Amino acid sequence: MNPISWKSVFSLRAIIFTVLGVGLAIIGLQGFMVPNNFLDGGVTGISILVKSFSNIHISILLVVFNIPFLIIGFKKISKTFGVQATFAVLLLAAGMYFIEIPVFTTDKVLIAVFGGFFIGLGIGFVIRGGGVIDGLEVIALYTERKSSFTAGEIILSLNTLIIIGAAYKFGIETGMYSILVYYTAMKTTNYVVDGFEEFTAMHIISKQPELIKKTIVNDFNKAITVYKGERGYLPGSYSVKADADIIMTVVTRLEIHRIREAAIKIDPNAFIYVHSIKEVKGGLIQKN
Template sequence: MQQNKTINWKSLFSFHSIVYSLLGVLSAMVALEGFMLPNHFLDGGVTGISILVEEILQVPFTYLLVIFNLPFLYLGYKKIGKTFALRALISILMLTVLMHFVEIPAVTEDKVLIAVFGGFLIGLGIGLVIKAGGVLDGIEIMALHTTKRSAFSTAEIILTFNALIFIGAAFVFDIETAMYSFLVYFTAAKTTDYVIDGFEAFTALTIISSECEKVKSLIVNDFGKAITVYKGERGYLPGTYNVKHDCDIVMTIVTRLEIHRIKEATINIDPKAFFFVQRIKEVKGGIGKQTAKDPFEDHVHANLQESNVQSGE
């Protein structure tokens, strides 16, 4: 791949990349020093492994974070590119250096607050660094590579790996700490998704209706959305297999805030309209609202989004 051969210095030191990386590192540092490390709470991935090994071997967490990430950074260098690997290495080194020289006292001893706010801040940090085109935790690079060599999805690989970490936490610390650590991981994962995808994650809404002309007019003229129309057939129902009709299959790109309103308006036109909804990662081109993403994000953010299928009567 061409991106493996040279380092894109302009992208590496762009204002966008520097700001997101710095904010992400600061957020992760506050999460680790102010919430997680003083209370032995874990996140998943390399961060969780580093906290476990620190407790067992009494080796400083910052050293372990760098050492355990190096194999994954090398894998990222080989599979994704030099720019990505260097950006990720800089982010990890920034985090370890700041944690070494800046001391943040524990914010609270309340376990629920630690799990929620620690998870939120570490997820925010990871998400911001990913938006900058790097990573703070190399486990997702490994999952991306392993997916191509196994029958398991990326999400299944990451979940299995993290489950082993939390089982280890139950033995090294106690079951309660492992359970709270899972809450940290869940909060962090959701926060990372929102930071990367945005609160207005784009969705493909597909509608099949006998009143397709009215539905097309509704979406375009009333909601101001562009549509794509596929030619198809509807029918083929149990008991009436031979009954079929030509129809237009209408697809439009909407945000999660628009789905419910469009569905309700469509049902008022055709109560038997059929819907299915699919989350999509990115929208570019056309007249729709665009989302700006770094080309490396799809490589390092390997949390697969499953399609959510909904149907009318």
Template structure:
């Protein structure tokens, strides 16, 4: 099946998968708790559609659940056009659950401490957004906007989202005062970190690149002692200042590990060859190979 056919067909098995539905419901429940119990009563904003919804709710007194639903509709359409029908259906489901929660659930303000509101409101909504992302949808259309405008503007996703949110917080500063806008920034950055942690998890993958004179010992350690998969590139080393013309063939050993394992492996490699050149790269996602095998075996 081609990529186009996959995006043109709704994968109902994925949409109705129990784990995805549970993550969507729990994620939306946490977002409702954050918005009703922390953010809305104190005029604190998050970024994206959530922030715009709270801003318009406070200024024009429009029902917050209606705003969340209506403002997300154009982005659901963009997601349908650019990402696929399955994503659009899962996003519609998540937005409907969130809107229903905001409509029917009323929570008294949990605390009046502005710093606690900013931190815990951000943690809750960020965790909620992350759970919905893991299920395959979103509850905020700003991410879809970034994907849609990236090719047209030449800016990266993060730059587009940053500009989008800067406008929201500027409006918050004008409407609610600079102090509330600054606390809202804390909410936003806390939410962003919480979302990243939920999506990437404790097992966020990292690439370790190793160039060593003791390459066979390094490979033996990684494969036979740690149970890792490795890839070996053929390269050249040398080209140093003062001896540019001197170069030698070498092997560049690459392995994918979790961030919890990086320090252990770096120390072990230095024990094998204290002159080894090691550099670490963060990677957004990894799949296949024996990534999961190591999680159940060597740790």
């Protein structure tokens, strides 16, 4: 395993994102969720649930429940990640212990929406800083390699059990609101991590391939890849077919509409489809 990259751990970007993320998570937990026994899943949800059964401070529970996940992250992912995640968890625990934030509202819908929003922002910023404040995703990724289930399925299953526990302890209504918290937090986290620069693969099949290629490359300054294929095979005219260029380019979500409109202007009958991609590495990726 590679040694710890202290340059990454103490980089200004990592520190700013981690501190900002932890601060936002504290606002979500103290200002909305913990006083009202609303859960968002993961280690924070487990900690809030266990806190209701005991007098143990939530800061201690956050550290204790994250320890096994941090160890797995340190051993199975990277030492640098393990250090950054440990720093984020300890900072969150310290903030929950020493910082007091008044409850902002008692409206259950506002608690669910804004509690999930702030905790989602916090988790997202910490991830962008290189760490985590909820170790459940670590164990999900590790378990994914050992079983036939995906990380998303594992996380969903574990969080379902946590929310069932919330419904048992605090009532069905609180359990239902906790689902809203979890959904809001998940969507917010995904948006912060992916941001406006989430990459998407756009494929275009047209009768005017050369003009569309030139437009994408010259007008939008995007690199393209061209696959050789066939078009046709339509119901009722299966035998009708023709060679076709399948034009593929990697774009951000802000570029999809502009390139689609440009392609349709060239060929109103162009076939266009897009799909999200998890990671882009190598090649020429131009961010506009």
